[in-house]
Amino acid sequence: MPRILIIDDEPGIRESVAMILEYEGYETDAAESGEDGIELVRSGQFDAILLDINMPGIDGFETLKRIKEIDKNLNIVIISAYGNIENAIKATRTGAFDFLEKPVDRDKLLITVRNASEQAILKKEYESIKKEIDTPSPILGESKPMKAILEVVGKVAPTDARVLILGENGTGKELIAKALHANSPRAAAPFVEVNCAAIPNELIESELFGHEKGAFTGALNQRIGKFELADKGTLFLDEIGDMSLQAQAKVLRAIEDGLIERVGGTKKIPVDVRIVSATNRDLKEMIVKAEFREDLFHRLNVIPVQLPPLRERTEDIPVLVQHFAQEISLKHKKIVPTFAEDAITLLQKLKWTGNVRELRNIIERIIILANAPVIKLSDIDFLLPVEKVSVDDLISESSSFQDFKDKAEKAYILRQLELNGWNISKTADDLDIQRSHLYNKLKKYGIEKGE
Ligand SMILES: Nc1ncnc2c1ncn2[C@@H]1O[C@H](COP(=O)(O)OP(=O)(O)OP(=O)(O)O)[C@@H](O)[C@H]1O
Ligand SMILES: [Mg+2]
Structure with missing residues (x-):
């Protein structure tokens, strides 16, 4: 809830204004002089200030000036005796947000304080977003090609x-x-x-x-x-x-x-x-x-x-995942999860046709859906290409044992190819066979990319 500071030398005003605002859920703090008010502004976080003009010590105008020097974004509403038009004009010229007459009307007070604090909160949000936009994102990558770049x-x-x-x-x-x-x-x-x-x-x-x-x-x-x-x-x-x-x-x-x-x-x-x-x-x-x-x-x-495409620098995936997990968790106000090793390994095997942007989107989806401190392989198996054949189908479609074995082998190889983004060397490694042997199999089963 917004925090409002009331600066007025009359205890009656401080108390009645605080009561009205607190009843509406605002937090309030009060000071009985300009000097005390300025001290509080230095140490506290306020979203708006109500400020009297006639006070012993420094008056409202001087207080306003000094507060604006501390935080130019703070919205200050002047409260002053009825009918003092000159003061009202002077107040807005010196940078006050608005002007209220004493005795303070409850509804006017609430509307003015709401406008002043909401505008200040928006300004703060705008500035933090602007800062975020202005700070360049780091370029991450530990792979050889990224280091060279x-x-x-x-x-x-x-x-x-x-x-x-x-x-x-x-x-x-x-x-x-x-x-x-x-x-x-x-x-x-x-x-x-x-x-x-x-x-x-x-x-x-x-x-x-x-x-x-x-x-x-x-x-x-x-x-x-x-x-x-x-x-x-x-x-x-x-x-x-x-x-x-x-x-x-x-x-x-x-x-x-x-x-x-x-x-x-x-x-x-x-x-x-x-x-x-x-x-x-x-x-x-x-x-x-x-x-x-x-x-x-x-x-x-x-x-x-x-x-280079992300699939050709899979060493970069762990650091990118960690970075995006942190950034996204912060954005959605969640704790930053860690990724299990086999989950990372799966991420390293995918094709990533949309490259780093696609990886970022997927991490965002995982963090929202899994909503867990550790992301396990089972949280992300939806990323695996859809199983195209079932064993039952294979059996009923096979004319002989040999035919069944061939069909199963073809399905398995296809799946590994997809996992490896159709990288032949990696797939051969995973299958623990020679590249040339894998090529022979591809030829035998008529496997081509995109099947
Ligand atoms: N090496 C990297 N480290 C950190 N973040 C990265 C890296 N590469 C890309 N990103 C992030 O991935 C997203 C896509 O990057 P960017 O928009 O620069 O790609 P692009 O090549 O311009 O894409 P397009 O061709 O679609 O315009 C951005 O959110 C960017 O911050
Ligand atoms: Mg671009």
């Missing part, structure tokens, strides 16, 4: 070199882009993101370069484009492989000249941006098909960063 990021971040980040969905491309910016001398300037796949072709130019009023139907006002917004900072061109050839040509020109032109504009505007781009598409293949400009590719690809 972190080393490159560390070296490239402080430079202005353009970086092209490649990798499947959810591998952490955006995370890397933000880290490059955060660790660059441009960190205090904006990081501006453009999702090229999400913007219709006919709008991408205006999105990137802005437009002048009346440049085209619907351009009712002037608009500043992302290149200009990112001036002195970093422009993150996400899903660059989805940009039309026409837009690619314009981006290339902007990069080469360091100048942009708003749609419908006449002057060239200099921009100083560092470009980081990302895609999950195969740009080289797109170049061959004339869908992506080779010259632009070389401009963007000064430093390539290739993020």
Whole structure:
């Protein structure tokens, strides 16, 4: 419940106001002078303050000023004698939240205190969320490829070199882009993101370069484009492989000249941006098909960063699981669970086509559903591919003992392949047979990926 501080030299007011508020469930504290009130603000956590003006010692206005210096977010409601309009005006000018007349009307008091405390609580929440958003998430990974990537990021971040980040969905491309910016001398300037796949072709130019009023139907006002917004900072061109050839040509020109032109504009505007781009598409293949400009590719690809899929760096899974478990438990106000060893082993065997993002979502689901201090294999066996054949079916479908054995072997191999994300070497290891032997079996049973 919100905590309210009442500062008034009249004991009668302190008591009656406290009684009204406490009856409604508020917690209250009281001080009989400005000086005492300021002391309490220094040591306590309040959501709103009721403050008298005429008091011995420092008056209400001075108290208000000093409290605002301690915590500018605290909402202060002035209570003063009836009819003193001047005081009311002065109070709001000095930063008071609202003004109440004595004798204090119960309903007005409750409404004002509720508004003042709710607004303060929202402000605090907003600031903590903002802080969370502004603190970059750590990039975790102990596998060899991730360590190598972190080393490159560390070296490239402080430079202005353009970086092209490649990798499947959810591998952490955006995370890397933000880290490059955060660790660059441009960190205090904006990081501006453009999702090229999400913007219709006919709008991408205006999105990137802005437009002048009346440049085209619907351009009712002037608009500043992302290149200009990112001036002195970093422009993150996400899903660059989805940009039309026409837009690619314009981006290339902007990069080469360091100048942009708003749609419908006449002057060239200099921009100083560092470009980081990302895609999950195969740009080289797109170049061959004339869908992506080779010259632009070389401009963007000064430093390539290739993020491997999660299934190729399963050593990273335990630390990612632990990190997500902590973060998610905190979010849902649950105790952080530990994961049993065999549960982790299962997580390491899955395909993770959605990579780290999919892993995070699954951990969230597990934590909510299992709701236990230790996550066991049985809590997560829903992740296993659905059993496709039952033994009864096998028996009734088999024409001979040999046929039954073959069918069972095929089903078993298929299951292991799925668990290992169709990694042949790992599956052969798990089955304890040679790779070549496994290939022979695949051929014999006509097993192909996707079956
Ligand atoms: N190495 C990592 N350490 C910690 N968290 C990670 C790591 N890689 C990815 N994540 C987290 O996984 C999620 C997906 O990452 P991100 O959005 O950067 O991926 P992406 O490659 O841009 O995906 P998409 O291709 O779908 O846009 C985010 O919540 C991100 O914080
Ligand atoms: Mg992304």
